[in-house]
Amino acid sequence: MPEIEDQISDVAIVSAFRIERTRESAFTSLVRKYQERLYWHIRRMVVVHEDADDILQNVFIKVWRNLDNFREESNLYTWLYRIATNETLSWIENQKRNAALSIDADDAFFEDKLKAQSDFDPRNIEWKLQQAVCRLPEKQKLVFNLRYFDEMPYTEMAGVLDTSAGALKASYHHALKKVEEFLKGV
């Protein structure tokens, strides 16, 4: 969740970006500030570092091209997450389409990638949790990650995912239940 100082700084970044002379330095500040948060948001969805890196680059290139059009009534932090989420979901859809799989039907698509990670350990609770998350449908996975790992308030999640806070809360509890069932079953 962004602090007040972060929001003020976001305004300064956006203002500096709109001035030709300070454009590049403002953008560097923005990347420095948000790259890790956005990277982990993407990485938890796509598992593999190289894929997360590709998507993150695309996200920031889109930010560079569109920050001039950013409407200041919305939160920069929410706007960046929205771009990252959309870019990630598009990437996943393309991957699964190329693999001739339906998006939610094949649970093993990301689980296989997870198991292929060099340091994967099925006895470790952290890997087990990731394995449980990999089995969730994409939208539930997003909600679970944003709430549990990114600790995002429902109202901000609503801004990122274009869904009501109540629906997101229900979705999170469904996801939580599935995750626990998996963890208990292992």
Add this chain to the structure above:
Amino acid sequence: MNKEIATELENAGSLLAGMDIKTPYTVPVGYFSDFEREISSMVASEERIRNAGSARLNETYAVPDNYFETLPARVMKKVAPPKPAARLIDFKWIRFAAAAVLLVAIGLGMSNTLFTKGATAPKRGDIAQLDERDIIEYLGVAGSSVASLDPVGFSLDKYNLDNKDIVTYLDQTGWDTDNYN
């Protein structure tokens, strides 16, 4: 863990409540500092290409001074229709005039033929309706001989001729009756 998230998990009676679970994925060493440089370099080069592209475009396609100011006038000069050349004789009008004269001449000729013919060659019935006196006056003025007239319905009573005069006349001119048929 955020207090609000922890409370929510506790209220839900979740296994995850109170567990500080982190993401187990690893990231290459120095990735984020490299990424920052890499993405900054990418957008900077994109910007340079964009600027260089527009600069090159301007240099390559330089236009002469006042090109755009004078363009409308030059275009209008080309698209304006040429003025027709002056001619001493316009053959097109002559053709129309000749055709009109010919039509008038034909029309006059036909009307003259039609109306004149009708006046000089009255039908027999029309003449029969004329008064004899009028005919005789006309013949007297025109100097026509009685012998050249059609004798049908013609009476010589008014001329006070007797048979002797007639026989004398016929003896002199001949008794050929074909002239009266």
